[in-house]
Amino acid sequence: MRKFLDMLPRINLRLVAAAFCAVAILHILATLVAPELAPSRAYEQISQEMPLNTMQILPPVTPSSQRLPFMAPDARYALCRFDTKDGAVSLTATLPGPGWIVALYSTAGDNFFTSVAQPGRRTDVSLLLVPSDDRFRGLTPEAKGASTRPDEPVLTVPAQTGVALVRAPEQGQAYRARNLAELKRARCAFRSL
Amino acid sequence: MSFVLHRLRKRIWTGLGLTADWALFIGIVLIGGFGSSWYMVEAGSLLTTVRVGPWTTWTAAARSDADPYTRAHYARLGVLPLSAEYAQTYIARTDSDGRSLHSSCDYEIEGHEIPTHWWSMTVFDAKGRLIQNVAERYTFTSDTIALEPDGTFIATLARDARPGNWLPVGGAGRLAIAFNVVDLGIRAVAREGEIEELLPVIKRKKC
Numbered sequence: 310m311r312k313f314l315d316m317l318p319r320i321n322l323r324l325v326a327a328a329f330c331a332v333a334i335l336h337i338l339a340t341l342v343a344p345e346l347a348p349s350r351a352y353e354q355i356s357q358e359m360p361l362n363t364m365q366i367l368p369p370v371t372p373s374s375q376r377l378p379f380m381a382p383d384a385r386y387a388l389c390r391f392d393t394k395d396g397a398v399s400l401t402a403t404l405p406g407p408g409w410i411v412a413l414y415s416t417a418g419d420n421f422f423t424s425v426a427q428p429g430r431r432t433d434v435s436l437l438l439v440p441s442d443d444r445f446r447g448l449t450p451e452a453k454g455a456s457t458r459p460d461e462p463v464l465t466v467p468a469q470t471g472v473a474l475v476r477a478p479e480q481g482q483a484y485r486a487r488n489l490a491e492l493k494r495a496r497c498a499f500r501s502l
Numbered sequence: 503m504s505f506v507l508h509r510l511r512k513r514i515w516t517g518l519g520l521t522a523d524w525a526l527f528i529g530i531v532l533i534g535g536f537g538s539s540w541y542m543v544e545a546g547s548l549l550t551t552v553r554v555g556p557w558t559t560w561t562a563a564a565r566s567d568a569d570p571y572t573r574a575h576y577a578r579l580g581v582l583p584l585s586a587e588y589a590q591t592y593i594a595r596t597d598s599d600g601r602s603l604h605s606s607c608d609y610e611i612e613g614h615e616i617p618t619h620w621w622s623m624t625v626f627d628a629k630g631r632l633i634q635n636v637a638e639r640y641t642f643t644s645d646t647i648a649l650e651p652d653g654t655f656i657a658t659l660a661r662d663a664r665p666g667n668w669l670p671v672g673g674a675g676r677l678a679i680a681f682n683v684v685d686l687g688i689r690a691v692a693r694e695g696e697i698e699e700l701l702p703v704i705k706r707k708k709c
Contacts, residue, residue, distance in 0.1 A: 324523065328530050335535025336542075340570045343543055344577035351582045371632065371640075378630030379581050379591070379680050383622030383641045407686045408620035408645075412584060418576055420564035420585040428686050467566070474582070478620060478684075480645040 344417065351377055352416045356390040356472050362398050364389045364475075364497040366489070384408075385488060387475040389497030393440040394469050402495040404432040405487075408478030413438075415468035422464060436464045437500065438473075473497055543574040550575075554698040556600070557592035557681065579630070584684070590697065592681040595628070597704040603677035605633075607709040609659040611679070613702030620644050620684045623702070625659060625669045628676035635670035642667055657702075679704070 355376050359365055368374045370382035391398045402411050404426035411434045413422040424434045475495045477488040542550070550571045552559050560575060562568040563586040576583060583591055596602055597609060611623065624641040627633055632640045642657060647667050649655050657667035659677070671677060683697055 321523070324527060328527055328534075331527075331531040332534035332538070335531060336539045339536050339539035340543060340574055343539070343574035347577040347580065350577065351580045354580060355582060371638070372634045375632050377581050378579060379593070379624075379626060379678075380630075381622055381624040381641050381680060381682060382632065383624060383643050383682060408643075408684055410584065410588070410684065414564075414582055417573075418564065418582055419566050419568070420583070421566050423585050423588050425588050425685065472582075476584075478645065479622070479641065479643050484645075 350416070351418050352414065352472060355388065359388065359390045361390055361392050362497055362499040364495050366492050383479045385477045385479070385492055387492045387495045389473040391438060391473055391497060392470045393438055393466060395499070397500045398438040398497060399436070399500045400438060400473050400497050401435045402475045403491055404434060405491050410476040412474045412476065413466065413471060414474065415471045421467055438464055438466045440466060440469045542571045543578060546571065546575065552698065554701050555598050556594035556596045556704055557701050559590050559592045560586070562586055563591065589682060589684045592701060594679045594704055597706045599706065601706060603679065605661060605671040605674040605677055608707040610705045610707055611657040611659065611702045612705065613655050614700050615644060615649055615653045615655070616683065616697065616700050618686055619697065620686055622682045623657065624680045625671060626678045626680060627674040628678055630678065633670065633672045633674045635672050637670055639668070639670060642669070
């Protein structure tokens with residue numbers, strides 16, 4: 310203890326304080342940059358070779374068809390890679406029962422919209438995806454003269470591109486055909502404004 | 503002559519001391535900065551995760567207001583999780599006694615149905631890949647698991663076939679179990695920690 314106390318005057322306190330600051334700055338930078346340095350982004354993995362603005366049903370998740378880590382075969386997925394650069398994208402899906410979900414992701418993986426099936430009734434999801442910069446400039450679908458349906462709310466999306474995911478839960482053999490038929494009814498299409 | 507040598511030696515020692523100080527400084531900064539960031543992104547902290555027994559979940563997963571650690575964690579993992587507002591994914595890499603899950607051991611997972619939620623339980627290898635098996639069985643959901651009359655269930659993780667809810671683990675080595683819970687929205691009021699109380703217990707039976 311005494312040896313340590315004798316050493317204290319020799320420790321450069323300014324250097325110690327500078328080290329703390331430098332550690333904090335490096336910690337913040339490393340954390341903020343980490344998503345950009347990720348070896349493969351989920352969006353790119355899951356949407357590779359997918360056509361734009363078209364809903365496609367992914368094959369059942371198996372060891373050979375698993376596109377993402379920890380992607381469980383507890384559901385079947387329909388996926389649409391949307392791009393609102395040239396106009397709005399309309400998205401429709403029906404969620405027939407518990408466990409069904411529609412989720413929209415940005416390319417960074419943010420889940421910015423989710424609709425979960427309501428128990429005891431079918432839930433119809435119908436959305437018109439419009440990029441947020443158009444909204445900011447007042448270029449809403451209505452302002453551009455496009456007709457919007459009252460049952461199709463306009464959703465301002467924070468990203469021009471992303472993926473829409475319809476998730477049908479695995480409920481056993483008896484429900485597979487029905488769930489697949491419901492997934493096939495999901496639509497994702499470009500709508501010019 | 504000896505005076506010049508003495509001054510030279512003194513200068514060399516001073517230079518070496520300064521270099522050592524700076525090397526120490528840079529070393530501490532690099533290890534401290536990158537190390538603490540890596541730990542917070544990989545393992546999380548009390549601010550970003552909830553740990554219950556062997557289960558860990560990230561509380562702000564996929565939310566648009568997620569903190570940078572959660573964002574970095576999921577970007578590095580390369581997954582598309584559902585928003586934590588509607589669903590939670592709990593990952594276990596150890597049994598309830600804290601020993602790493604390994605395919606050379608048999609495990610029993612004891613749980614209880616969660617009436618207000620839809621859930622699934624899937625076994626992966628340590629990197630999150632499904633484990634190839636002849637039975638093509640990788641997961642159980644709240645719809646497909648065989649429940650006891652009292653609403654409880656026991657699932658077995660083992661290499662060889664077992665009666666009941668058996669999930670094969672093959673020769674995958676280290677394992678990870680994912681427990682996904684989706685809120686069905688049938689309650690008027692959600693109570694904090696209600697899922698955590700019902701998370702399954704993982705018991706090692708034999709190795």
